[in-house]
Amino acid sequence: MARQTSTPLRGSREISRLATPDRLDTVQSASWExxxxxxxxxxxxxxxxxxxxxxxxxxxxxxxxxxxxASEITRRCVLIDEALS
Structure with a gap:
């Protein structure tokens, strides 16, 4: 029987712990752009x-x-920034 591992739910703090600081900087830069x-x-x-x-x-x-x-882009950028903080 295969071992099952739970995956973190979208929006959980577990996801942010998996990202390296370099990746977070890349996502933040993309959000600003x-x-x-x-x-x-x-x-x-x-x-x-x-x-x-x-x-x-x-x-x-x-x-x-x-x-x-433009407003939809702005709304999504805010969501990204909130998820990163």
Whole structure:
């Protein structure tokens, strides 16, 4: 019979003990970089929302989508940062 080992549940403190400081730094850096990407997307989205409405494509809708995407990136970065602390 094979020996069964329990795996830590997602979000448990056991997972963070398995990560090395180098890996944690890598994840933190990735989180900061994603956050920066989110800020860029939000800025583009705001610019598109404020674009003149005489354009052929509805820029406001695309701007809204980019702002939503930026907020989702930010939300996930916050979750990552909370898990690392």
């Amino acid at each position: 994603l956050s920066a990407i989110g800020e860029c997307l939000a800025a583009i989205g705001r610019d598109m929302e404020l674009a003149p409405s005489d354009q052929k494509t509805p820029a406001g809708g695309t701007g809204n989508a980019l702002n939503w995407l």
